[in-house]
Amino acid sequence: xxxxxxxxxxxxxxxxxxxxxxxxxxxxxxxxxxxxxxxxxxxxxxxxxxxxxxxxxxxxxxxxxxxxxxxxxxxxxxxxxxxxxxxxxxxxxxxxxxxxxxxxxxxxxxxxxxxxxxxxxxxxxxxx
Numbered sequence: 554x555x556x557x558x559x560x561x562x563x564x565x566x567x568x569x570x571x572x573x574x575x576x577x578x579x580x581x582x583x584x585x586x587x588x589x590x591x592x593x594x595x596x597x598x599x600x601x602x603x604x605x606x607x608x609x610x611x612x613x614x615x616x617x618x619x620x621x622x623x624x625x626x627x628x629x630x631x632x633x634x635x636x637x638x639x640x641x642x643x644x645x646x647x648x649x650x651x652x653x654x655x656x657x658x659x660x661x662x663x664x665x666x667x668x669x670x671x672x673x674x675x676x677x678x679x680x681x
Contacts, residue, residue: 557669565618582600
C-alpha cells in the first residue's frame with residue numbers, strides 16, 4: 554500500500570478546497586464585503602482571525618496527513634467534524650449546505666481510507 558489511492562488524493566483536494574474557502578472568507582470579511590455581518594470591528598476582526606486559524610490548521614493537518622501522521626488523522630476528523638457541527642447549528646441555507654458537503658465528504662473519505670493513513674510507514678522500519 555505504498556501507492557496513494559485515488560480517494561486519498563480526492564481527500565487532499567477537498568481539504569485544500571476547504572482551506573481556500575476559509576482564506577477567501579477571511580479576505581471577504583477583512584475587505585468589509587460581507588453585507589450580513591455586524592459593523593463591529595471587534596466581531597469582524599475575531600471572525601478574520603478564526604477563519605485564518607481554520608485555514609492554517611487545515612494546511613498543517615494536510616501536510617501531516619501526507620506523512621501519514623496518526624494524530625493528524627484523528628485531529629482532521631475532529632476539526633472537520635466540529636466545523637460541520639457549527640455549520641449545522643448556524644442559520645442553515647444553500648451556502649451552508651455547500652460548506653457542510655465540503656466538510657463531510659473528506660470525513661467520509663478519511664474513514665474509508667483509514668487503513669492507508671494509520672498503517673506504519675515502511676521507512677519507519679528501515680535500518681540506518
